[in-house]
Amino acid sequence: xxxxxxxxxxxxxxxxxxxxxxxxxxxxxxxxxxxxxxxxxxxxxxxxxxxxxxxxxxxxxxxxxxxxxxxxxxxxxxxxxxxxxxxxxxxxxxxxxxxxxxxxxxxxxxxxxxxxxxxxxxxxxxxxxxxxxxxxxx
Amino acid sequence: xxxxxxxxxxxxxxxxxxxxxxxxxxxxxxxxxxxxxxxxxxxxxxxxxxxxxxxxxxxxxxxxxxxxxxxxxxxxxxxxxxxxxxxxxxxxxxxxxxxxxxxxxxxxxxxxxxxxxxxxxxxxxxxxxxxxxxxxxxxxxxxxxxxxxxxxxxxxxxxxxxxxxxxxxxxxxxxxxxxxxxxxxxxxxxxxxxxxxxxxxxxxxxxxxxxxxxxxxxxxxxxxxxxxxxxxxxxxxxxxxxxxxxxxxxxxxxxxxxxxxxxxxxxxxxxxxxxxxxxxxxxxxxxxxxxxxxxxxxxxxxxxxxxxxxxxxxxxxxxxxxxxxxxxxxxxxxxxxxxxxxxxxxxxxxxxxxxxxxxxxxxxxxxxxxxxxxxxxxxxxxxxxxxxxxxxxxxxxxxxxxxxxxxxxxxxxxxxxxxxxxxxxxxxxxxxxxxxxxxxxxxxxxxxxxxxxxxxxxxxxxxxxxxxxxxxxxxxxxxxxxxxxxxxxxxxxxxxxxxxxxxxxxxxxxxxxxxxxxxxxxxxxxxxxxxxxxxxxxxxxxxxxxxxxxxxxxxxxxxxxxxxxxxxxxxxxxxxxxxxxxxxxxxxxxxxxxxxxxxxxxxxxxxxxxxxxxxxxxxxxxxxxxxxxxxxxxxxxxxxxxxxxxxxxxxx
Ligand SMILES: Cc1cc2nc3c(=O)[nH]c(=O)nc-3n(C[C@H](O)[C@H](O)[C@H](O)COP(=O)(O)OP(=O)(O)OC[C@H]3O[C@@H](n4cnc5c(N)ncnc54)[C@H](O)[C@@H]3O)c2cc1C
Numbered sequence: 122x123x124x125x126x127x128x129x130x131x132x133x134x135x136x137x138x139x140x141x142x143x144x145x146x147x148x149x150x151x152x153x154x155x156x157x158x159x160x161x162x163x164x165x166x167x168x169x170x171x172x173x174x175x176x177x178x179x180x181x182x183x184x185x186x187x188x189x190x191x192x193x194x195x196x197x198x199x200x201x202x203x204x205x206x207x208x209x210x211x212x213x214x215x216x217x218x219x220x221x222x223x224x225x226x227x228x229x230x231x232x233x234x235x236x237x238x239x240x241x242x243x244x245x246x247x248x249x250x251x252x253x254x255x256x257x258x259x
Numbered sequence: 260x261x262x263x264x265x266x267x268x269x270x271x272x273x274x275x276x277x278x279x280x281x282x283x284x285x286x287x288x289x290x291x292x293x294x295x296x297x298x299x300x301x302x303x304x305x306x307x308x309x310x311x312x313x314x315x316x317x318x319x320x321x322x323x324x325x326x327x328x329x330x331x332x333x334x335x336x337x338x339x340x341x342x343x344x345x346x347x348x349x350x351x352x353x354x355x356x357x358x359x360x361x362x363x364x365x366x367x368x369x370x371x372x373x374x375x376x377x378x379x380x381x382x383x384x385x386x387x388x389x390x391x392x393x394x395x396x397x398x399x400x401x402x403x404x405x406x407x408x409x410x411x412x413x414x415x416x417x418x419x420x421x422x423x424x425x426x427x428x429x430x431x432x433x434x435x436x437x438x439x440x441x442x443x444x445x446x447x448x449x450x451x452x453x454x455x456x457x458x459x460x461x462x463x464x465x466x467x468x469x470x471x472x473x474x475x476x477x478x479x480x481x482x483x484x485x486x487x488x489x490x491x492x493x494x495x496x497x498x499x500x501x502x503x504x505x506x507x508x509x510x511x512x513x514x515x516x517x518x519x520x521x522x523x524x525x526x527x528x529x530x531x532x533x534x535x536x537x538x539x540x541x542x543x544x545x546x547x548x549x550x551x552x553x554x555x556x557x558x559x560x561x562x563x564x565x566x567x568x569x570x571x572x573x574x575x576x577x578x579x580x581x582x583x584x585x586x587x588x589x590x591x592x593x594x595x596x597x598x599x600x601x602x603x604x605x606x607x608x609x610x611x612x613x614x615x616x617x618x619x620x621x622x623x624x625x626x627x628x629x630x631x632x633x634x635x636x637x638x639x640x641x642x643x644x645x646x647x648x649x650x651x652x653x654x655x656x657x658x659x660x661x662x663x664x665x666x667x668x669x670x671x672x673x674x675x676x677x678x679x680x681x682x683x684x685x686x687x688x689x690x691x692x693x694x695x696x697x698x699x700x701x702x703x704x705x706x707x708x709x710x711x712x713x714x715x716x717x718x719x720x721x722x723x724x725x726x727x728x729x730x731x732x733x734x735x736x737x738x739x740x741x742x743x744x745x746x747x748x749x750x751x752x753x754x755x756x757x758x759x760x761x762x763x764x765x766x767x768x769x770x771x772x773x774x775x776x777x778x779x780x781x782x783x784x785x786x787x788x789x790x791x792x793x794x795x796x797x798x799x800x801x802x803x804x805x806x807x808x809x810x811x812x813x814x815x816x817x818x819x820x821x822x823x824x825x826x827x828x829x830x831x832x833x834x835x836x837x838x839x840x841x842x843x844x845x846x847x848x849x850x851x852x853x854x855x856x857x858x859x860x861x862x863x864x865x866x867x868x869x870x871x872x873x874x875x876x877x878x879x880x881x882x883x884x885x886x887x888x889x890x891x892x893x894x895x896x897x898x899x900x901x902x903x904x905x906x907x908x909x910x911x
Contacts, residue, residue, distance in 0.1 A: 128372075130908070132904065132907065132908075138778075138788070142333070144360070144361055145331045145333065145357070145360035145361065146360075147360075147365055148359065148360035148361055148362075148363075148364035148365040149360060149364060151364055151365070151367060152365065153365060153366060153367070153368045153369075154365060155372075156362075156365070156366040156369045156372035156373050156375070156376050157372060157375075157376070158376060159376065159379040159380065159383065159907035160357070160361055160380070161383065161900065161903055161904070161907070162332075163879060163895070163900075164832065164877050164878050164879050164892070164895075165878040165879055165880065167878060167879065167880040167883060168878065168879025168880060168882050168883055168892070169883055170882060170883050170888070170897065171883070173900060173901065173904060176901060176904050176905070177904050177908060180904060180905050180908035181908030181909065181910070182904075182907075182908050192771070195768055195778065195788035196788065196852065196876055196878035196880070197852055197878060197880060198766075198852075203850075203880060203883075207883050
């Protein structure tokens with residue numbers, strides 16, 4: 122992609138019953154956010170293994186966004202805390218790999234949170250533009 | 260599985276997708292993926308023709324897995340799982356890629372990038388299927404009975420519906436008598452009739468069925484098990500009465516205790532002996548309120564042979580296939596001093612006024628606490644539609660029943676006590692649907708409506724022994740109006756019932772407003788995310804009687820749908836342990852909120868973690884904490900997710 126402007130790629134983890142519904146809703150309203158994204162849906166954001174976040178950053182993604190269930194989680198009352206623990210661990214692992222912590226972001230996205238989702242994605246995208254591509258070893 | 264033979268079907272959705280996404284390009288790119296045997300695009304995959312095309316391909320090309328890339332999986336995942344089943348495949352050899360809501364509709368501003376994103380989403384689907392295995396639904400046997408918690412009208416309605424369908428019912432009520440809040444109300448809208456009569460009618464019908472067990476003065480103290488097979492523990496407190504006592508009124512006279520009477524919402528006092536509070540109440544046996552009783556023994560002189568202080572709590576265990584929670588609401592209790600509540604005796608709540616009206620027998624004059632009432636001010640939205648401020652809990656919702664109930668109560672007052680002047684100080688009037696006619700009638704009958712702003716609510720003070728209400732009336736450009744009245748009625752809303760102990764046991768999701776939460780506010784209004792648990796009536800949020808009963812009948816139908824089956828089939832997306840990888844860190848056991856994981860001896864492999872599939876809800880919290888990756892969700896394994904990540908990361 123020599124010469125072309127850097128377009129950061131973002132992996133989004135969503136949840137079947139809450140944030141994926143919110144992201145669908147964003148589309149339903151035809152609200153735009155960066156298209157250099159890919160979305161993987163899981164049952165609950167507390168399922169995310171920190172290793173997956175690191176794997177994404179090492180395989181070509183420039184940022185990982187965890188669209189968490191927050192307080193709406195149908196499974197766990199303390200879903201936010203649990204998901205935050207996964208993200209914390211991923212941040213520590215990123216540090217060891219020399220990956221900037223700003224590349225990992227978590228926010229609760231409710232099932233009608235179209236506007237917050239768009240704002241998060243745009244801001245995150247801008248952060249990643251400033252950071253530039255992940256410096257991958259090897 | 261055998262070598263993957265995957266078919267990929269990219270939908271135009273009429274143009275909803277293909278106007279933005281270059282579907283030909285997607286097909287062309289995806290054909291290059293290992294394992295993809297056929298890839299096609301088509302106008303409408305969900306159409307008869309689209310479905311047939313997929314079925315034919317599966318047969319002619321011996322496909323063993325299928326991707327459809329179209330709208331959200333919430334809409335058509337089930338449709339296409341059925342298509343592959345019709346063609347002889349396992350329903351879980353299917354993955355649904357979302358390229359409408361999450362691609363074409365979201366990125367109409369950038370067709371080129373949208374096409375790349377669509378390719379990423381389809382590549383992920385293919386990666387998923389390369390590791391997919393056929394899965395079986397989980398089969399469990401079912402106990403053909405139901406537990407209903409709460410014996411208000413919602414619980415009664417659900418119990419009656421289930422009993423009539425031939426389902427054995429265990430109905431548990433915390434209070435000594437059935438009926439809940441409705442039984443405490445005088446005439447209720449629409450069309451009058453006392454609330455207690457409505458409750459009594461349901462009770463009468465229910466008692467005709469011999470497949471119903473009713474426990475009053477009782478609480479559920481534990482529920483174990485899973486959908487189709489729960490075991491509940493019920494504790495029944497003693498009533499200390501062995502039956503009816505002919506001299507009960509003497510015992511009541513002798514009792515020195517005076518506490519607020521629940522049945523009149525505290526408008527009257529009662530003794531420590533609680534009498535069946537209305538005709539047709541169940542059971543028709545008094546109960547002693549041990550928390551209030553001083554054990555002075557005076558009542559024994561009148562009813563000695565009927566009273567037995569040696570009675571003990573009973574613990575009963577029942578097996579049920581499903582649970583309906585219908586624990587109702589609590590009327591909002593105004594803070595002391597809120598609009599003069601508890602400061603001035605002439606400030607009462609709507610529930611209290613209804614209690615007073617039910618007791619007074621007309622005769623031309625309304626008398627409250629010995630005072631003749633000639634004018635009343637109703638203040639609306641007390642404890643409802645509150646503005647959140649700081650950390651304080653606010654009831655931001657509308658309580659739904661109150662505009663109607665106030666309108667109805669006003670009409671009743673004007674009918675029984677003509678000449679009483681009524682002032683309604685409201686924020687908005689929400690007499691929705693047919694109830695609008697009551698509002699019109701109230702206007703016609705001369706009720707005065709003044710509209711206040713939530714930022715500047717009315718004030719209540721006392722002057723020369725008389726209540727004065729001041730309000731800035733928005734209908735007359737904010738002119739401040741002073742109204743001297745004999746009675747102020749606070750139109751109080753509904754609040755969730757404090758039920759900490761029960762919540763601890765049930766673990767039902769609770770919404771932001773504190774009421775129990777349904778799975779989906781539109782599509783699945785009486786189900787909860789806990790399989791086998793339903794909610795009915797005002798436990799879920801403000802409702803009037805008709806709405807509470809409608810939801811109760813819906814919950815009963817849903818519960819019957821489970822317990823009338825001999826066997827249930829559950830989705831296979833549950834956690835499973837690979838004993839070869841498990842190092843018994845036990846982190847998953849600590850992490851599981853449902854107690855689904857324990858330790859088991861595996862043949863030749865020793866003690867390892869083990870998941871009870873029927874208890875597992877498939878949240879995956881255990882997956883994240885396992886140090887060795889030994890625990891995984893079936894149908895969404897670590898390998899699948901990792902390969903999806905890699906597939907999506909590749910340049911397009
Ligand atoms: C002042 C007032 C006037 C109203 N007027 C009207 C009207 O005119 N028309 C109309 O349609 N509606 C009216 N309503 C609304 C009506 O009262 C409710 O819709 C109805 O009572 C809801 O019934 P429910 O069974 O959901 O709840 P509830 O009546 O609250 O019953 C719940 C039951 O569950 C029991 N319970 C609670 N916790 C437990 C537990 N842990 N274990 C076991 N049992 C438990 C309670 O003791 C209670 O018996 C009025 C409400 C109020 C407050």
